[in-house]
Amino acid sequence: MVTADNGIAKEIKGRIxxxxxCIYSLHNTIKSKSLTQTSKIRIYKWVIRPVLMYGYKTFTLTKETERKLRCFEKKISRRIFLSYQDIVQEIKSQRLRWAGHxxxxxxxxxxxxxxKDAPIERRNDVHNCDGERIY
Structure with a gap:
């Protein structure tokens, strides 16, 4: 959900x-010693990361949302003992790929x-019946 000020923080919070x-539903699988690290990484990349990145093409990444995504990524990396993979860089590269398409x-x-379309004219401020500015 995008707010009036083009904020996507609620959506990012919901994705996280x-x-x-998803992680907690797979907790026993991820903690299993019978699975190799490669299998755990595949589970992460194919099951968990798509849940996190759903709708990434429309994300407006601010420093705060980037920080939240990186914190989540590090938490998962520590949990399944893999090296840190930058989720923000992944989102940016996927968006660039989409722009190419x-x-x-x-x-x-x-x-x-x-x-390609750019707004032709600036939108007037919208006020409610009390005269307060909505956006």
Missing amino acids: KSANR VHRLPNNGLAKLIW
């Missing part, structure tokens, strides 16, 4: 919560039209 639920779309494609 969902990924935490959009760039190669035909000029009349909806995604390309939206991507």
Whole structure:
């Protein structure tokens, strides 16, 4: 959910919560000594990380949201004993890859039209009936 000030902090918080639920549901599997570290990494990359990164193409990453994502990533890395992988860098590279796909779309494609479109005029401030500014 994007707020009026284009903040995505609530969405990031929700994504981290969902990924935490996923981690705890797989707790016994991740702590299992019978699984190799490679298998645990695959579980993380194929099951948990997609939950965390769902909707990443629309994330507006601020320093605070980057910090939260990195903290979660480090926590998971410590839990399954793997080296630290920067989630923020992964999100940025995936967004860049997506921008390349959009760039190669035909000029009349909806995604390309939206991507290239810039607001023509500034939107007026909206006030409620009490005269308070909403956004």
